Amino acid sequence: MPPSLEVRWHGQELHLLASRALWWPSRRALVVADLHLGKPAAYRALGVPAPEAVTEADLVRLQEAIRHVDAERLIILGDLIHAVSGRTDATMDAVGRWRRAHQALEILVVRGNHDRRAGDPPAEWRCDCVDGPFAEGDLDLVHEPDSAAERPALAGHIHPAVAGAAPVGPSRLRAPCFWFGPMVAVLPAFGVFTGARAVRPAPGDRVFAVGDGSIAEVACAASLRRR
């Protein structure tokens, strides 16, 4: 069984999967952020060789995560499609086939900044597209985290990673992560070809690193320095 960790957050039971997805049992929903489908194609259009196999691999991982938790719904927290130039036949057909293989799945897309330029997915993918924040049970769904939010929200957009010194040795570790703050929980980018940026958690935040097929909570110690 693939590893996962259970977290209680604002009264909700949430399972963090090593595959960079979040399982929300009470809503029967698998939540992911930042798929960036078509990103390799958009790169190739600009003369940068990015393998198309990335798309297929992301879809397979998504399928495995859905089967693993037996999700009825898929929630995508924005940036489903990377760019207009990424909407090539190869990419769109691959996703279309995947959709037909998951007929019963309900898909909800909270539009992200990339979606606004790349456009909504084609009708035959049968996605409900909404603008965030979108109320889902006791939580809000958004793409970009918002500090002014009054309701706790699940978000994407940042592609968070955690970086820290290993306790021994000169190496620094770096891994995509789930980042839970007081009011916003940020999911790691689901797509493999998306990149990540190190974030700086605050005291009280919880950070869960994913990588190498496993997930682990990272100990966050207050700086030893003065102040």
Place this chain on the structure above:
Amino acid sequence: MAAPLQADHDAAPIERWFASRGWTPFIFQRECWCAYLAGESGLLHAPTGTGKTLAVWLGPVIESLHHADTQADGPRVLWLTPLRALAGDTADALSESLRAVGSGWTVELRTGDSPSSLKARQRERLPSALVTTPESLTILMSYPGWAERFRSLRCAVVDEWHELIGTKRGVQTELALARLRAACPHLRTWGVSATLGNLDEAAATLVGSAAPAARLIKGAESKRIEIQTLLPESIDRFPWAGHIGVALADQVLAAIDAAGATLLFTNTRSQAEIWFRTLLTRRPDLLGKLALHHGSLDRDIRLEVERLLRADRASRSELRCVVCTSSLDLGVDFAPVDQVIQVGSPKGVARFVQRAGRSGHRPGAPSRIVCVPSHALEIIEFAAARDAISTGALESRPPLRKPLDVLAQHLVTAGMGGGFDEADLLAEVRTTHAFADLTDEEWGWAMDFVGRGGPALTAYPQYARVAAENGRWTVRERRIATLHRMGIGTIVGDAAVRVQYQSGRTLGTIEESFISRLRTGDRFVFAGQTLELLRLREMTAYVRRATNRRGAVPRWNGGKMPLSTQLAHAVRSRLDLANQGLFDSPEMLAAKPLLDLQREMSVLPGPDDLLIETLRTGDGHHAFLFPFAGRLAHEGLGAVLALRLTRLQATSVQAVANDYGVELLGAEPFHLDEPGWRALLTTDHLLDDLLEALNATELARRQFREVARVAGLTHQGYPGRVKPTRQLQASSDMFFEVFSQFDPGNLLLTQAMREVLDAQLEVRRLRDALDAAARARLVLVCPADLTPLSFPLWAESLRATNASSESWEQKVRKMVVRLEARSVAPAPTAKSRRRSRAPVA
């Protein structure tokens, strides 16, 4: 009277100009002119000194006087310099000589800083002599029609060739020269270099195999170098380890007072900042007379310091001393420098000679260098450096072989500059030293990489950076060409954050990894100031001067340059002489008590000995080995030995390395006799063990950053410059991941690993060290306490690398992320989102 120049060339204007200045041409200058006029290429080398520019420049000028050349005849000389900052001075010097001899030639500059109107004009019409950098030349060659515009070129000069050879910029230069040779029938190539251990190879690399061999010409004789080492009054009180060396600050101040202008070289930027502050703190009256110069400082600040240095005597400027790093190793000669001070180990003989040569430019005056040891053993290194200079044992700079990232970039550039025929370009590329033994498979891979993305037919649909039409490969997409041009070059800096005052004045750049650990209000030392961080936005850190003078000094990467083989060898010889009771220099006499102590407690290893000291302390059981192979090779050796020991004894073993040796630390004693140590030191499975011990994938992933950038996978922004396109913000990590997973045959991955082994781990030196160990007499000693040789290693243990093989998860569990202790903790918030600088915002 020297030999006359070739009869059919009129050198009279040159002779008259020299006579009017009271100069006589040096013999090597005439030799260069004659060789050039006879159609030869060449490499002029000299340790330091004068007259090199005119030696390679005036040959073409004499030739032009004979033919009454003007600009209308097209470009004649291309002058390549590795440093933008040098280009302006060079162009001035060339112009001055043209005026003096009444030539109708024009000289122009083209660097990244040149105005775009000038660059546009140069794309259409080139001056008689163009002074430029390898990058700017390559950009010129990325425009169609470059070959016609360069056709009249007769001479390509590569200045400071020793700085380029051994780097990817050197390979870029080789490839550009090969293109020029094919386009310009009369081209001769001339190089100017400092003295190296591999001059023949340097000359062969410069001209490639398509042109006749280059003639090696030796420049002016090296100046006498006076080496004086500042010695502590008592070695007993002098630190046995460390790297700052401020213990001798008062003596350094006395030396600065006693001379005119001084250059004080340190080995790292952090050291420079610390020394600058220490000198000012002890002697506040030096304020305004002391300057700081290192590679992270803003260019304007550096230029101002250089200007003051040059103007010193004439303007009676008050500048007494510049604290600097290798940033002043290169470049224009500063005539008024009276003395050079070297803080810390010289690390290499050639570098030591070059630094010493910065002083004493008056004819007949010796170069004076004052050495400041930062710990006791370095005293011996200075004596050894003197020995190595007298025997002429200089380091080599081996040229790089087959960097495919540079080749990929070259293919795209060639596709833009009018396109290419595959067979022709392959033949041309193989005339370079770098790609002389490029296989058909490797060439095929590189062509696939730029033509189809990769070898698998379906992996990269709708991709073509370079595409063939009627057998000619060209870049057709304009936006691909524009992107490529922005990325031309092979210099990949660390992610750098600009440091700027509120008022807008820029101080320089600093490593992102350092500044991102600071919080608003934190103080740090930079550019000789204590600064307070106000905010970090985009890639700029806004700061103001702090009132409190205490602050953290950033640790820049680098400064880990290992002790060279030549200098290490000289140190071993010195130790051997000491063993025989010979202490014949002030340094060795000063170090005598220390060496006597080493001999008393343990032994002083002879040239064919491998000393192994084993010892128990409160920390555990130590074994110290002294192969004298330099820090990088020792780091690899330590990791390998630790791994092998854990296999033998199933305990965790920690390894620490410095330039002299390796420390192994275990919880249990190492039960090894001589055959046991010999088995441990075997070269069998060296590479496998090394890769396993050092988490080589992680190292290769980091190295891949440079490879990805050069091969055109990532397009970096620079501080203050907008990224080329938001859609293309990509990290090399992403490519490393997806290539490893979906295109594992990608040769760029292999190359990153090779670069790690060659450059970061010096695997060749490690192998040599093990081979030497196999021949060596093993000297096993159990001293009662830490010895002078082992103590510095013991003190290094903070840099420990561990040989335990923990899982990723275990490592993460142990990893500690430092938090910002903010009073309010609204994260993750919109504000922190900005700070996190999301890649796809």
